[in-house]
Amino acid sequence: MSTAFAAPPLSRDSDLPLAEQLAGRFAEMIRQHHLSPGARLPSVRSCAQTHGVSPYTVVAAYDQLLARGLVESRPQRGFFVRAQPVGPARATTPAPHPFQPSTPIDATTLIRGMFHEPGTRPMPGLGTLPPAWLDAAMLGAALRKVTQGERLEALSLHYGEPQGDQRLRDALSHRMAELGLRAAPEQFITTVGATQALDLVSRTLLRPGDAVLVDEPGWAVEFARLAQLGMRILPVPRGQDGPDLAVLAHLAQSHAPKLYVTVSVLHNPTSAMLSPGHAHQVLKLAEAHDFHILEDDVYGFLAPPHATRMAVLDELQRVILVGSFSKALSPSWRVGYIAAPPGLVERIVNTKLLTTLTTAPLLEQALAWCLEQGLMRRHCERVVAQLDAARTRCMQLIRSAGFQLLSAPQGLFGWVDVGVDTERLVIPLLEAGWLIAPGALFHAHRQPSTLMRINYASSQDARFWKTLQAEAMRLSSQRPSTAR
Incomplete structure (x- = not known):
């Protein structure tokens, strides 16, 4: 994938079959830790519409990912990224405590994606201030x-x-x-x-x-x-x-x-x-x-x-x-x-x-x-003033997109409700060149959520909100989500 995440369309003129190109694209996302273990791949129909291919091509691509051990199929639910082994299994593994959840996400995915800006375009999912704001x-x-x-x-x-x-x-x-x-x-x-x-x-x-x-x-x-x-x-x-x-x-x-x-x-x-x-x-x-x-x-x-x-x-x-x-x-x-x-x-x-x-x-x-x-x-006073202006701009963009801010507009982050499961938005937004932070990342026990965290400082591009709005409407038309 390019350093800006945005991927070019699949090529019908390539020597590689479309299914192999599509499988390679998802494999690279997984390898680069942009998709964490447990992340759900788009439905066959949704993926086919996004990439302009037939459902048979998507099924063939997912079959290749299954064969490579990168994803798993869950009946009636879809395809999910598999956790990759990090070493030989121990002969004896202590049973987990009944109140101790497994790691909710691959936390290194969050670190890799959010603390290393992937390109020149500001990323709404980042947890840091833009370099231009620093002294x-x-x-x-x-x-x-x-x-x-x-x-x-x-x-x-x-x-x-x-x-x-x-x-x-x-x-x-x-x-x-x-x-x-x-x-x-x-x-x-x-x-x-x-x-x-x-x-x-x-x-x-x-x-x-x-x-x-x-x-x-x-x-x-x-x-x-x-x-x-x-x-x-x-x-x-x-x-x-x-x-x-x-x-x-x-x-x-x-x-x-x-x-x-x-x-x-x-x-x-x-x-x-x-x-x-x-x-x-x-x-x-x-x-x-x-x-x-x-x-x-x-x-x-x-x-x-x-x-x-x-x-x-x-x-x-x-x-x-x-x-x-x-x-x-x-x-x-x-x-x-x-x-x-x-x-x-x-x-x-x-x-x-x-x-x-x-x-x-x-x-x-x-x-x-x-x-x-x-x-x-004095540096922090300047940053706070810039954040005040950024929040004003983001509030206008959030309202224009038809979304709702569920937290008081203050600080670096906003907690936004977009009406559909935001984890299902990760892949289409990533392919469009935008890294987001879905609500599931912020729960100790992984669960669907219509919420997402935005960074006010890096969410002021109207193109991002238009893309998010379009993808949310597309998902909403397929199956209304009541996740929270």
């Missing part, structure tokens, strides 16, 4: 500043501090104080992005078989990571004000969870914000049922300063706050942090030592300089 000049100036004279040798030729660079921890302490969180520099641990921060806390506090509460919808990579660690994942429905408190209380009473992983500020994928009332109730439940709260603040730099954070209300007693610079500054600057209760800091640092030893002091000092000079704050 490479600021990053370069920061690196030059902290590597002047003999500083380069000191920062480059030695291990960093296990807990993280002191200068950055000082700057983080000051930043959090501005948000109302009083945390000493000694309570911060630097990490390789927020993903490692989440992983270090999980590995420190949890053991295989422990129950973990998660938001649903939520971040699919987090579901997959916890499942891989052997945790029992307990989804809690997430609304505009926060988690469903009744479900949260029931699960806490029934399963004695050790941890609740949640996003209070600009929740992914809905951009919802936790209300103060919900925050207080969640903290009461955590105290009553003795579990920690892991609060993911990865989008905190894009949020208003008054946003409710449980870490502020709790003053880092049961709450552990993690964050990152990557979402607002640059995806390649993988610097994150943990703000933890004093009694957990040494345990988390020990886990960090066993996994990555230390983190890069050069980048950490460069980011400290950006914070100290107010450059990070």
Whole structure:
């Protein structure tokens, strides 16, 4: 496939039969991880209409994929991508815990597709800001500043501090104080992005078989990571004000969870914000049922300063706050942090030592300089202003296409209802050159959904919405969907 995803029409002048061309196209999508295990291929009739071929050609193509072990046929349901083996099976495989779901999707599919823009065209399914919105000049100036004279040798030729660079921890302490969180520099641990921060806390506090509460919808990579660690994942429905408190209380009473992983500020994928009332109730439940709260603040730099954070209300007693610079500054600057209760800091640092030893002091000092000079704050103010304009444009396009936005228009992401199962839109949109993030990706247990996440910053092209509208209407005319 081309780097922009869009594929040329099948050629009747080619030496390869049409069925072989079509099979090769799907095989390449699977090989490139653009179609994850469990993804459903278009129906025979739909695929034939899309590519202008006969149903017999599509059946022959699917038969070739079956023969190659790339897909499987499910009676009365269709054809689905098979999970490919990664190595020899073990002689003894422990039975899964009854509450532990299998990984809901191939999470690496999401990572490969959403964090590596496939071409010059902005992609609505991406989870990052467009490169043009980022400030490479600021990053370069920061690196030059902290590597002047003999500083380069000191920062480059030695291990960093296990807990993280002191200068950055000082700057983080000051930043959090501005948000109302009083945390000493000694309570911060630097990490390789927020993903490692989440992983270090999980590995420190949890053991295989422990129950973990998660938001649903939520971040699919987090579901997959916890499942891989052997945790029992307990989804809690997430609304505009926060988690469903009744479900949260029931699960806490029934399963004695050790941890609740949640996003209070600009929740992914809905951009919802936790209300103060919900925050207080969640903290009461955590105290009553003795579990920690892991609060993911990865989008905190894009949020208003008054946003409710449980870490502020709790003053880092049961709450552990993690964050990152990557979402607002640059995806390649993988610097994150943990703000933890004093009694957990040494345990988390020990886990960090066993996994990555230390983190890069050069980048950490460069980011400290950006914070100290107010450059990070001014950069984020510019990004927030651009997002405001992008949301206005996207709202017009969503309404024009006849779709509905189910979340408040704020932050980076919108949660859009298009009226048909969005997972069935993945392939036709991919072939038209658009990468989307269907709602099924954000559920701990895979299920059809008429919802999809859009990135406001990369969803402003009217051509995308026209293509999405046409494909949704085509699917709706074939079989009305009531998925949610």
